[in-house]
Amino acid sequence: MHKAGQYRYVSNLSNQPLSPLDGRYQPVVAALGEHLSEAGLNRARILVEVEWLIFLANRNLLGTNAPIDGVLQDQLRSLVREFSDADVAELAQTEAKTRHDVKAVEYFVRDRLTKFGREDLLELTHFACTSEDINNLSYAITIHDAVTDVWLPKAKALTATLSELATKYKDSAMLARTHGQPATPTTMGKELAVFVHRLERQLARIEKAEFLGKFSGATGTWSAHVVAAPDVDWFNESKAFVESLGLTFNPLTTQIESHDWQAELYSAVTLFNRILHNLCTDMWTYISMNYFKQTPVAGATGSSTMPHKVNPIRFENAEANLELSNAILDSLSSTLVTSRMQRDLTDSSAQRNIGLGLGHSLLAIDNTIRGLGEVELSSVALDADLADNWEVLAEAIQTVIRAEVAAGRSDITDPYQLLKELTRGRRIGSEDLALFVQDLNIGQEAKDRLLMLKPSTYTGIASELVLIISKGPEA
Secondary structure: OOOOOOOOOOOOOOOOOHHHHHOOHHHHHHHHHHOOOHHHHHHHHHHHHHHHHHHHHHHOOOOOOOOOOHHHHHHHHHHHHHOOOHHHHHEEEEEEEEEEEEEHHHHHHHHEEEEEOOOHHHHHHHOOOOOHHHHHHHHHHHHHHHHHHHHHHHHHHHHHHHHHHHHHOOEEEEEEEEOOEEEEEEHHHHHHHHHHHHHHHHHHHOOOOOOOOOOOOOOOHHHHHHOOOOOOOOOHHHHHHHHOOOOEEEEOOOOOOOOHHHHHHHHHHHHHHHHHHHHHHHHHHHHHHOOEEOOOOOOOOOOOOOOOOOOOOHHHHHHHHHHHHHHHHHHHHHHOOOOOOOOOOHHHHHHHOHHHHHHHHHHHHHHHHHHHHHHHEEEHHHHHHHHHHHHHHHHHHHHHHHHHHHHHOOOOOOOOHHHHHHOOOOOOOOHHHHHHHHHHOOHHHHHHHHHHOHHHHOOOOOHHHHHHHHOOOOO
16 A cells, blocks of 8 residues: 655656646636736836836936937837846846845846946936835736736626527526526526626726826835935826826825725626636536536547546536635735735735736636537427426416406405415426416406416516626616
């Protein structure tokens, strides 16, 4: 019998990815790595350093009278546009000496200025900046771009796919299940439209999210700025700089930007995730009830021992990744809004996991889209379930009786109790209900209406409700 520690492995697996997002699932989430990896963060840091350098020089805030012309601006911005693996390696090598990631970026920019022949600008690099001035803007830029360019388009693709299915199945009557028990029929399209509406409301919130930034020095007071150049309106100059990066200026901070906007954003994403998780559990249940048939994928194995199986793995995978995403994003939301006194470093390690939180969500969205593309509604199963549950029409009958009594066309007392005695805990068929309705003391028009009713037609305005999703989440 094998015992833990029995083997002493001689193979070298030390370079293998620890997270599956960097391993088996990497192709699905790779686009997030463009922004939320350490390399993406360093590229954004260079962007902030370069833009601050240009801003200082061209607004002549320190009286240097040495503007940066278009040629040098392009050279400096090319450091961001053409940021490469070689640059990543260089920064890592520098950081190994400095033991400080932002200082390594500063040295990187200073080195390029020297190569461009502009040593006169060296002291404008990282001028009056605390590391958090660079970091908070860099995180805001990378998170904005990751959400806007990668996560949101995928989430919108999901709601578009779901919306197509809702429209396709808007007239497909099905037995509803409240508390897991047969209930008033609906349509599959309407039930899917509910999720479209819920998800799109959260996407609208996420699209309106603010991405805040501060640029106010070591404790948020612009102290060094004022001493160095007392005649400059540093508050408004900093505001202009932050807004030039496409961010919202935060005027009141400690050393760090307070990260409240991040907590707000992650809260919206986690709510989106939880709604999506609900969709996945419902789809899983519909598949188990044979409401949806799964399309076998050529060459795929459902079970290693049961050849007939087609498992709902896309939705199960999505559930697990949504739970992981929320665990990470919930942790970030609670951690990032607290910083001891004017600064502690708990946010530094935490923020490096933003990519994991959004990555697991992105993977779940991808799996859900794939899962929705591999199912087909079974009208046979839906019709059979409806035909086997005529007792759900009891609601319709007792409500019609109430209307007849209210209008003075019937003297029946307690119609609810009457239908309860007929149907509760009992299976009845169309003939039973027809005989019951025929004997009711109600108007003939109401009686004829009830005799025409079937479970498959007792869906109210479910089909019309699906049209709401075409009008957007505010409808």
